[in-house]
Amino acid sequence: MEAVTRLDELRGKRAKLPDPVGFVPTMGALHAGHASLIELARAQCRSLVVSVFVNPLQFGPNEDFSAYPRNDDEDRRLLERLGVDLLYLPDASEMYPRQLDVFVEPTGLAQYFEGEKRPGHFRGVATVVLKLFNMVQPQRAYFGEKDAQQLAVIRRMVADLDIPIEIVACPTQRDAEGLALSSRNAYLTAQERRNAPRLYEALRLLASQLEAGIRDVAALVKTAEQLLPPLREDYLGVVRPDEFRPLWTAPPSAELLVVGAAYAGRTRLIDNVKVQTPSKQEVQKT
Numbered sequence: 274m275e276a277v278t279r280l281d282e283l284r285g286k287r288a289k290l291p292d293p294v295g296f297v298p299t300m301g302a303l304h305a306g307h308a309s310l311i312e313l314a315r316a317q318c319r320s321l322v323v324s325v326f327v328n329p330l331q332f333g334p335n336e337d338f339s340a341y342p343r344n345d346d347e348d349r350r351l352l353e354r355l356g357v358d359l360l361y362l363p364d365a366s367e368m369y370p371r372q373l374d375v376f377v378e379p380t381g382l383a384q385y386f387e388g389e390k391r392p393g394h395f396r397g398v399a400t401v402v403l404k405l406f407n408m409v410q411p412q413r414a415y416f417g418e419k420d421a422q423q424l425a426v427i428r429r430m431v432a433d434l435d436i437p438i439e440i441v442a443c444p445t446q447r448d449a450e451g452l453a454l455s456s457r458n459a460y461l462t463a464q465e466r467r468n469a470p471r472l473y474e475a476l477r478l479l480a481s482q483l484e485a486g487i488r489d490v491a492a493l494v495k496t497a498e499q500l501l502p503p504l505r506e507d508y509l510g511v512v513r514p515d516e517f518r519p520l521w522t523a524p525p526s527a528e529l530l531v532v533g534a535a536y537a538g539r540t541r542l543i544d545n546v547k548v549q550t551p552s553k554q555e556v557q558k559t
């Protein structure tokens with residue numbers, strides 16, 4: 274594996290890689306969730322580029338940018354083992370040599386949930402991902418379903434801006450208790466870690482009731498949120514995966530996502546679960 278920190282070096286090495294090139298953007302502190310994206314990319318592409326960049330533009334002023342876990346040596350060893358060809362590790366001055374004047378601004382998709390709770394977050398994500406796409410010029414890029422609203426924003430950016438890159442979605446990796454793997458889990462105390470799977474339990478309860486044909490989302494959220502304490506709810510909701518607007522009545526025969534965010538102590542967890550709602554006829558039969 275070659276590792277580069279400068280854009281001119283990246284462009285030089287990238288030009289020599291055989292196509293198709295797969296690309297996995299990350300913020301480092303890598304875990305088995307990241308590894309699953311990299312393994313899929315390795316299996317599908319002749320060349321594989323990974324970036325590690327903690328993007329200041331996507332953190333709010335009161336968020337954890339300076340505390341965000343960094344684990345460069347271990348990350349490198351893992352990436353080497355996974356057969357990555359080229360690792361791009363820019364620092365902030367390489368990524369943002371001057372103050373940006375032009376940004377990518379998702380609008381409708383960033384209105385609710387993560388977008389509402391973290392103003393400016395998706396603008397930071399979409400802008401850095403487009404910059405990375407232009408730097409790496411991959412044929413395919415891999416994103417986790419764990420960050421489902423981010424995935425929707427990236428897919429929409431690629432469609433709206435005619436970016437010639439295939440976006441590949443990868444399933445959420447969890448620990449044995451169901452907690453979605455996340456770099457931020459490193460912040461959890463032992464007690465918080467025991468409580469953290471409650472978010473997934475609440476989402477699954479909501480999903481199972483939607484699958485049983487119950488359509489009143491507000492009532493379902495009320496029941497599910499009782500499972501959360503001592504986690505503190507940030508939001509729970511039901512959306513179409515390509516729209517991310519809160520639904521108050523679940524439509525029949527629809528593929529939906531149950532989405533949620535909650536705090537374990539000061540650590541913010543997010544997660545989601547897919548659900549297929551039954552048709553009207555299926556509900557009448559039961």
Ligand code: AMP
Nearest residue numbers: 299300301306416417419420445446454
């Ligand atoms: P991050 O380093 O948190 O920015 O994540 C980099 C990529 O890994 C994103 O596309 C995430 O959605 C994905 N990812 C993070 N955690 C998981 C997980 N538990 N399962 C699958 N993908 C994940």
